[in-house]
Every structure is written in structure tokens, then in C-alpha cells.
Amino acid sequence: MEGTEQHIPHAPVQVEPLSPSILLVDDQASNLLALEAILEPMGQRLVRASSGSEALRWLLREDFALILLDVRMPGMDGFETARIIRQRERSRYTPIIFLTAHGRDEANLVHGYASGAADYVVKPFHPDVLRWKVEAFVSLYVRQQAVQQHEATLWARERRMLEQQGEQRFRRLVDSMPQFVWALLADGTISYANRGWLDYAGLTPEQGRQREENLRCCHPEDMNRIEESWRVLRRSRRPGEQELRLRRARDGEFRWFLFRTLPEHDEVGRLVGWISTATDVDDARHAAEALRAASEAKDMFLTMAAHELRTPLQAARSYTDLAKVKAGEELTPRVGRALEGVQRSVNRMARLVENLLDVGRLERGELRLKSGEVDVGSLLSDVAEHFEPLPEDRYIQVEAPRGLVVKADGERLDQVFSNLVSNALRYSPDGGVIHLRAREEKGWTHVEVRDQGLGIPADRLESIFERFGRAHGVSYGGLGLGLSIAKGIIERHGGRIWAESSGRGGDGSTFHVLLPKASR
Numbered sequence: 001m002e003g004t005e006q007h008i009p010h011a012p013v014q015v016e017p018l019s020p021s022i023l024l025v026d027d028q029a030s031n032l033l034a035l036e037a038i039l040e041p042m043g044q045r046l047v048r049a050s051s052g053s054e055a056l057r058w059l060l061r062e063d064f065a066l067i068l069l070d071v072r073m074p075g076m077d078g079f080e081t082a083r084i085i086r087q088r089e090r091s092r093y094t095p096i097i098f099l100t101a102h103g104r105d106e107a108n109l110v111h112g113y114a115s116g117a118a119d120y121v122v123k124p125f126h127p128d129v130l131r132w133k134v135e136a137f138v139s140l141y142v143r144q145q146a147v148q149q150h151e152a153t154l155w156a157r158e159r160r161m162l163e164q165q166g167e168q169r170f171r172r173l174v175d176s177m178p179q180f181v182w183a184l185l186a187d188g189t190i191s192y193a194n195r196g197w198l199d200y201a202g203l204t205p206e207q208g209r210q211r212e213e214n215l216r217c218c219h220p221e222d223m224n225r226i227e228e229s230w231r232v233l234r235r236s237r238r239p240g241e242q243e244l245r246l247r248r249a250r251d252g253e254f255r256w257f258l259f260r261t262l263p264e265h266d267e268v269g270r271l272v273g274w275i276s277t278a279t280d281v282d283d284a285r286h287a288a289e290a291l292r293a294a295s296e297a298k299d300m301f302l303t304m305a306a307h308e309l310r311t312p313l314q315a316a317r318s319y320t321d322l323a324k325v326k327a328g329e330e331l332t333p334r335v336g337r338a339l340e341g342v343q344r345s346v347n348r349m350a351r352l353v354e355n356l357l358d359v360g361r362l363e364r365g366e367l368r369l370k371s372g373e374v375d376v377g378s379l380l381s382d383v384a385e386h387f388e389p390l391p392e393d394r395y396i397q398v399e400a401p402r403g404l405v406v407k408a409d410g411e412r413l414d415q416v417f418s419n420l421v422s423n424a425l426r427y428s429p430d431g432g433v434i435h436l437r438a439r440e441e442k443g444w445t446h447v448e449v450r451d452q453g454l455g456i457p458a459d460r461l462e463s464i465f466e467r468f469g470r471a472h473g474v475s476y477g478g479l480g481l482g483l484s485i486a487k488g489i490i491e492r493h494g495g496r497i498w499a500e501s502s503g504r505g506g507d508g509s510t511f512h513v514l515l516p517k518a519s520r
Helices: 030-040 054-061 079-085 106-115 125-176 197-202 213-216 220-238 284-331 333-364 376-386 410-426 482-492
Strands: 021-026 045-049 067-071 095-099 121-123 182-184 190-193 240-247 253-266 271-280 372-375 394-399 403-407 432-441 444-450 494-503 509-518
Touching: 021 030, 021 054, 030 045, 030 125, 045 054, 045 121, 067 079, 079 095, 079 106, 095 125, 121 125, 125 372, 182 197, 190 213, 197 240, 197 376, 253 284, 284 333, 333 482, 372 410, 376 394, 376 403, 376 410, 376 432, 376 444, 403 410, 403 509, 410 432, 410 444, 410 482, 410 509, 482 494, 482 509
Parallel strands: 021 045, 021 067, 067 095, 095 121, 394 432
Antiparallel strands: 182 190, 182 271, 240 253, 253 271, 372 403, 432 444, 444 509, 494 509
């Protein structure tokens, strides 16, 4: 039983009563005692409130099956109290029985029902009538609570079933994956391994959750890397990946797998576990190794062939020079032109041989640079002179400031820019100007080689710097090694080379070379 003098805390603490509670609201203590005497035999929990404000404080604390509310009270009367009760979502539908001494005055009835009353009891009230009314509302409340509890139970059961079904679907999905999947706790304990791994390793589900059984399937040479990577993962708590070998139970063969491990965190960011997957990369790895071996064999063949060709080419060049000297004044124009043609062919073959050798040196990191101070303007002028005389419809224009110096291998830079100019002439069938421009840019020397030729298709701007890469196929000759060598030489100098082109004929192309400026 609650007294009117009881202190009611303002904190909204929810009370879970053992039986439905009834709130009795009246400013007269005698009326509260009378209500308690009538309702106490029903066995419900009865709570007193001597004012509307006190009643509202009780409603902040707990829910009630019914409110018996006196209409006439000083300060906040019953009508005002009822309106406030109805404004709160939690008590909006709590039944209110008004207690009034004014009989069933029509105006009061309308006012009361408008304020949210469910019923009226007129003072002095008949005890049995009051109990019957209260019992009806309490019984309705109990049934509503039972229905809500039943609904909550059904929903919880349905949610558990849905979660179980979702878990089963997830397990079936993971078991059907070609990858191997493990779920681990934060400390590395294996909580789940999918069917793919169990079948591959020949493990039972129980063995699949044992770390030692899983480690027995790893290659002995990989064990140290496994332990070290796990220490790194636990320390960093970040994703990681590595390639490891796993033994197949069917034939004992070890195959390479790519492992990826991701951390799992809860909603507050705490580490709760790990998900690890393994993807078979054995065939791809062997294919890559075979390609690498074939590439190395090809490079070795080209290098050996180039070395073997140097001696006969040098001999051919020497014999051509000797023939000119021996013939002397007796050399006829026709024979002279033939010897010059032979000499051009020999020189062209010699350049191809040197290109093949340079490619091999770059691949092996054996290209040696002879560093010195190089005047860029003088270098570009020398490059332009290499190609004189030019046809009437073509000429090379050099623009470079005096004193622009780089620290580099002059012969190798001559090779780079000669190749760029040669390409510009080759891919300018309609002639035009080849511009060689150099300028200083914030610690760099920037050289441009621009032509007015065919241009380079957009999808070829990057691949032209690869070995055997060509912008326009084999139509214009060459092995497609020059730009690859130029890129290697410039990068060995700490610089960068790239191309720009719209791809439209007549717009031409511009090759850019950045070289570190020589420090003074």
C-alpha cells in the first residue's frame, strides 16, 4: 500500500510490478482510504497520488492498468491532468475513470470524455459497481499484456528461426565456394572451416577447428612465415595476404594458395575475430613461372645472337671501307653507290644489334652510365646535325638557352634524342618542322621533341614504351625497341619520359623528357 506522504523521485525509473497496478488520484486522504478499502480485496497493487502533478510523476516511473482520477482538485484539476496524460505516448491509451460528486451532468460528461475519460463514477459510489468497473478494465489490461507477451514470444521465436535459416544459408553458400574459408576468434582459435577446405585437407569438422591439424597441412618451409605473419596481423589488426603451400590429402601434392585475412570488429570497434580465405593460384603461378622462364630464354637468345652478329657486321663494315680504299680513283659511281648501300645496311644492322644488347643490359641492370656535365643546347644541336642533309620539306629547329647543364651520360642522352628525332622524321611522311626545345623548370631540365606527323592513338601512348611496342604496327619499320631503351636510359638518370598526342594526323606528337638539373 502506498501513502500520500511518500517521496516520489523524479528519475524515470521503470518498475516491473508483479501484478497490474492501479493509480488512485484524489486530493482528499479520506477518499483515497475509501478507494483502497473497496479495491484492496481484488489483490491489485494500489498506488496513491494526492494531486495531478504527483500522478504525472508516477506515470513517468511506470505503467498502470487503470487510473481513478478525481475531477475536482486544487491547482491542476482532473480534466487538465487527463489531457496531459493523453499527450504522452506511453500513457495515451491508459483507461481513466473520472470520480465526480456532480452527478451525470451532461456538460461535465462531454468535458470529461473530451479530456480522455473511459468512464465515470459518481460519488458516493456503490462499492460493488466500482469493483465491477475496475475489474473489467484490469481484466482487459491483463489480456492485452498477455497478447503482447505472446506476440513478443512469437516474434522472438520467428527471429531465432530466421537467424538459424540465415546461418544455414550462409554456411551452405560458404561451403559451396571454391575458396577455402576459416572463421577465427580474436585469439586465433578456429571456430569454423568450410567444406571445401575439409575435403581438400581430408579433415573432419572437429579436426578443422584444431589449429595443429590445420598447420600439419602446410608446407614445412612455410611454417616460419606463417607464424611471423600471424604475429604481424595480431599486432597491427589490419588486413594481410601472403602465398603459402597446402597439401592435398588425395595425392599428397602441395599447391600454392593466396591467403587473405581480414579482421572483424564489433559496433564499438573492438576486435572480435578474423575471416581468412585461401584461393588456389598454383596453376597461375606455374604459368607465370613458365612465361618468365620463356622470356628469360628469349632474352638470352637475343643477347647471344646480338653478340654473335657483332663480329661479322664489323667485318662487313671493314671490307666495305677497304673496297673503297683499294678502288681509289677507279671506283665507278655505280659501284660506289652499291658500296654505300651496303654500308648503310651494315650500319642499320649494327644499330639493331646494339639496341638488342642495350635491352638486355637494362633488363639485367647492367647498363653503365658515364656521368659528366652536358650542355643541353649543344647536345640538341649535335643531334640535329646527325640528320643533315634533310629533304627540302623537312627541317629541325633547336631552341635552348645557353648554360643549361645536366649531369648525365652525354652519349646515352645523344642516343635517346637521336631516337626521338628519328621517330619524328619516320612518322612525318608529309614533312614539316621537328622542334627541339629545352627549358629549366624548378630544378629540372625539360626537353620537348615535337613533330607534325601522324600522331599516336590514345590507347598506345603508354604501350609504345614497352619492348617491341609500336604506335602504327610494322608499316614504318623498326623493332620497337628504341623508346623502351630511351625510357630505361632516362629513368637510370633519375628522370622521366612520356608522350602526348591527340591521335589526329597533322597534329603530330610531343615527347617530354625531364632530367634533374646539375647542382652547382
